[in-house]
Amino acid sequence: MNTVGTKKYLFSKEIDSYFEGVYNGYRFTIRFFKEAFTSPFHFREIINQCFEIGLKSLSLITLTGFIVGVVFTKQSRPSLESFGAVSWLPSLMGIAIMRALGPLVTSLICAGKVGSSISAELGSMKVTEQIDAMEVSAINPFKYLVVTRVMATTISIPILSFYCSFIGLIGSYYNVSNEEATSLQVFYHNAFTNISFLDIFSSVTKALVYGFTIGIVSSYKGFFATHGTRGVGKATNQAVILSIFLIFLEEVIIVQIVNWIRYF
Amino acid sequence: MEKDKIQLINPEETVIKIEELYKSFGELEVLKGVDLTVQKGENLAVLGRSGSGKSVLIKILAGLLKPDRGNVTMLGKQLGQLQPKELDELRLRMGFSFQSSALYDGMSVFDNLSFPLTMNIKHLSRKQVNDAVEEALDAVGLIDKIERNPEELSGGQRKRLGIARTLIMKPEIMLYDEPTAGLDPVTCAEINALIVEVQQQYKTSSIIITHDLTCAKNTCERIAMLIDGTFLKIGTFEDVFNTDEEQIKKFFSYNFTL
Structure with a gap:
C-alpha cells in the first residue's frame, strides 16, 4: 500500500486512477444499456441528434471520402500496372473502400468532429450545473443527454459510412475515368463484383461498433468533466484520443473475427 | 409585510427536518452533525463563510449528494429511503435556484x-x-x-429566470443557493423582494443559502449560522446578531452593521 500525502493508494496514484477509470467506464456502459431499454424514450431528441451529427459531418465526409477515393486509386495504379492488372482497379477499390476505408475514415472524422462536440457540450453542461438542474427538475439527464447521443452516433455513423464509401468510389471513378474510357456503370459493376455479403455485414458491424464507441466515450468524458473550462478542454481532448485508440483496437479485433469467419 | 409573513408560517407542520447530518469528502469533514427544522411557510437563511458547507447541505437536500450519516425528511418523506422514482416525485414538489x-x-x-x-x-x-x-x-x-x-x-x-423555471412546477419548497451572489445592490434588493413575493404568492417554505446578510435579514424569519460544519446558532436575525458567540460576532463584524 503506497501513501501519498494523506491518501492511500493500492499501487500508485496513476495506476489506481487508470483502473478506476476503466471500472467507471464499464459501469457507465452498463448503465447505458439499462437506461436505453426502459421508458421514457426520447425519440424526438434522438432524431434531433441524428440530424445534428449527420449535417455536421456531411460536408467533411463528402470532401474526405472523395479525396481518399482519388488518392488511393492514384497510389494503387502503378503497382497494378506493373502486374498488368489495371483492370482490377475498380475491384480493388471496391473491396478496400467497403471493407476498411469507408467505416474507418468516417469514424475517425466523427471521433474528431462529433465526439469532441458531444464531450464539450456535456462537459460545459456539467461544469455550469445544467446537468444538476435537470436532475432536480426530475429529468433523468443520463437518459436525455447520454442515451440519445449514443443512440444517435450508433445510428448515424453506419449511414455516414455508406455515404462515405459511395463518395469514395465516385472519387475513384473520377481518377479511373481520367486515365481510361470507362463508364460509371461498368466501374460500379466491377467494384461490387467481388464484394460479398460478409463484407457488407462486417462494414455495417464496424460502423455500428465505432459509432457506439464514439458516443459512449465522448459522453462519458463530458458527463464527468470537472475543474471548470480547463476540465472541459481536457475531457474533450481525452474523448477524441481514447475514441481513436479504441476504434483502431476494434478494427484489429473485428478484422480478425471476419477473416476467421471468411476462411472457416 | 412582517405580519403577512408570520401568518404564512404554520408552526405545527414541519416541512424539512434534518437530523445528525454528516458529510465528508475524503478526509475533509464538511458537515459534522447538523440538525435543523423548517416550518411550513417559513423562509430560513443558512449563513456562513465560503467553504463552511452551505452548498453541500443544500445539494444533500436536493438529492444531488448523499450524506455519510444522518436523516433528511422533506414533506414527510425520508430522502435516504426513497427509490429513484419517488425521489423524482418529491423533486417535482421542490424548486432549486442555482448560484x-x-x-x-x-x-x-x-x-x-x-x-x-x-x-x-x-x-x-x-x-x-x-x-x-x-x-x-x-x-x-x-x-x-x-x-x-x-x-x-x-x-x-x-x-429571475432560474427562479421562474422552478416556479413553473408550483413547488412547495424552494431551495436558493446564493441568490444574490455577484449582483449589484439594486438587483440584490429586487431579488430579495422576489424571494418574499414567491413565498407569499406560492406559499412556499424556503431555505436560502447565502453569505449576504441583507438578503438573510430581508427575506427570512430565521437564520441558522453554519460555522465549521455545525449550526452554532439558530434564531431570528436579531437573536443571532446579538449572540455572544465569538465566531458569529466576528462574521457579523466583517459584514454588517445594523
Whole structure:
C-alpha cells in the first residue's frame, strides 16, 4: 500500500486512477444499456441528434471520402500496372473502400468532429450545473443527454459510412475515368463484383461498433468533466484520443473475427 | 409585510427536518452533525463563510449528494429511503435556484421554462404550456424576454429566470443557493423582494443559502449560522446578531452593521 500525502493508494496514484477509470467506464456502459431499454424514450431528441451529427459531418465526409477515393486509386495504379492488372482497379477499390476505408475514415472524422462536440457540450453542461438542474427538475439527464447521443452516433455513423464509401468510389471513378474510357456503370459493376455479403455485414458491424464507441466515450468524458473550462478542454481532448485508440483496437479485433469467419 | 409573513408560517407542520447530518469528502469533514427544522411557510437563511458547507447541505437536500450519516425528511418523506422514482416525485414538489442560474444555453427563455413542464407532465396542450410559461415569467417580471436566449440576459435577469423555471412546477419548497451572489445592490434588493413575493404568492417554505446578510435579514424569519460544519446558532436575525458567540460576532463584524 503506497501513501501519498494523506491518501492511500493500492499501487500508485496513476495506476489506481487508470483502473478506476476503466471500472467507471464499464459501469457507465452498463448503465447505458439499462437506461436505453426502459421508458421514457426520447425519440424526438434522438432524431434531433441524428440530424445534428449527420449535417455536421456531411460536408467533411463528402470532401474526405472523395479525396481518399482519388488518392488511393492514384497510389494503387502503378503497382497494378506493373502486374498488368489495371483492370482490377475498380475491384480493388471496391473491396478496400467497403471493407476498411469507408467505416474507418468516417469514424475517425466523427471521433474528431462529433465526439469532441458531444464531450464539450456535456462537459460545459456539467461544469455550469445544467446537468444538476435537470436532475432536480426530475429529468433523468443520463437518459436525455447520454442515451440519445449514443443512440444517435450508433445510428448515424453506419449511414455516414455508406455515404462515405459511395463518395469514395465516385472519387475513384473520377481518377479511373481520367486515365481510361470507362463508364460509371461498368466501374460500379466491377467494384461490387467481388464484394460479398460478409463484407457488407462486417462494414455495417464496424460502423455500428465505432459509432457506439464514439458516443459512449465522448459522453462519458463530458458527463464527468470537472475543474471548470480547463476540465472541459481536457475531457474533450481525452474523448477524441481514447475514441481513436479504441476504434483502431476494434478494427484489429473485428478484422480478425471476419477473416476467421471468411476462411472457416 | 412582517405580519403577512408570520401568518404564512404554520408552526405545527414541519416541512424539512434534518437530523445528525454528516458529510465528508475524503478526509475533509464538511458537515459534522447538523440538525435543523423548517416550518411550513417559513423562509430560513443558512449563513456562513465560503467553504463552511452551505452548498453541500443544500445539494444533500436536493438529492444531488448523499450524506455519510444522518436523516433528511422533506414533506414527510425520508430522502435516504426513497427509490429513484419517488425521489423524482418529491423533486417535482421542490424548486432549486442555482448560484450560477444553470440555464440551458441551447434553449430560448420559453424553452428553458417549458422543458421541465413538458418532460414531467405529458399530454399538455400548447395553450396550457404557453399559459404556464407566461404565468411564471410574469411572476418574475420577465414576460417581455420570452423569445430571447439566456445569453442575452443580465445577471439579475438570469437569476429571475432560474427562479421562474422552478416556479413553473408550483413547488412547495424552494431551495436558493446564493441568490444574490455577484449582483449589484439594486438587483440584490429586487431579488430579495422576489424571494418574499414567491413565498407569499406560492406559499412556499424556503431555505436560502447565502453569505449576504441583507438578503438573510430581508427575506427570512430565521437564520441558522453554519460555522465549521455545525449550526452554532439558530434564531431570528436579531437573536443571532446579538449572540455572544465569538465566531458569529466576528462574521457579523466583517459584514454588517445594523
